[in-house]
Amino acid sequence: MKVAVMGAGAVGCYYGGMLARAGHDVVLIGRAQHVDAIRAQGLRLDTQSFDEYVRVEASTEASAAKGAQLVLFCVKSTDTEHAAQQLRPHLAADALILSLQNGVDNAERVREQVTQDVAAAVVYVAAGMAGPGHVKHNGRGELVIEPSHASEAVARALIDAGVPTEISDNVRGALWAKLILNCAYNALSALAQLPYGQLVQREGVADVMRDVVDECVAVAQADRVVMPGDVDVAVRRIAETMAGQYSSTAQDLARGRRSEIDHLNGYVVRRGAALGVATPANRVLHTLVKLVESRESDAGT
Structure with a gap:
């Protein structure tokens, strides 16, 4: 599966890194300091069970999401509309945008900006950026996601990548x-x-x-x-x-x-x-x- 992570901070790098480690084609879109480090040496995925470098693409430009089947939308809630507008010209028609954000109304706000399917996700992970290109996982990591045309396939991919995931109607x-x-x-x-x-x-x-x-x-x-x-x-x-x-x-x-x-x-x-x-x-x-x-x-x- 081709995956783009829009807003690759701690949450985006953790889930994007887990999917890349499982063999998916992932690009992390984030700040220059992290992008430069990831391009040079890979993403350091420092978890409670392993600490390794994962080879993954990285970019500072929203255009890197072109062709992605899944977009993990991880920007700050304050940047939701702007980031969705940046993504809009580059989204595949059948892409699923999965909002992994704090707050309760971000998926609705993204839907106002794009025509693609948007699903909300509830994120339970303790993680932080310990340095450029270095995500430190401190605990948990499960996801609860909204039903959509691709939620079943996405949930299977996440579970296979070591991310406990369930689909919920609530x-x-x-x-x-x-x-x-x-x-x-x-x-x-x-x-x-x-x-x-x-x-x-x-x-x-x-x-x-x-x-x-x-x-x-x-x-x-x-x-x-x-x-x-x-x-x-x-x-x-x-x-x-x-x-x-x-x-x-x-x-x-x-x-x-x-x-x-x-x-x-x-x-x-x-x-x-x-x-x-x-x-x-x-x-x-x-x-x-x-x-x-x-x-x-x-x-x-």
């Missing part, structure tokens, strides 16, 4: 469940610059997380979202299964980059306002992260 609910995990952990991890395992041990954190989760659940219920599983158990499990992981928001702030907070706690605040559900804890976290972002932005000017 991806909306699973996306909301993942959103709640992100809302509970991301901003706090970012503001404290602590990994999940240490974060939950600090005074007052459990109570703040409880308030955040309760608000998210209330908004989801008002929005008629049916979430699978036990949200409280899932929240506790993250600190156990991803103890050493810093949130993507923490990584963004540490690098002075704009985060996805508008599409996490900020989304809950906006949706809550539209549905008449109060979200004060989410509002505070969203505001604090935005303040840190603005401070970094001001320092860079």
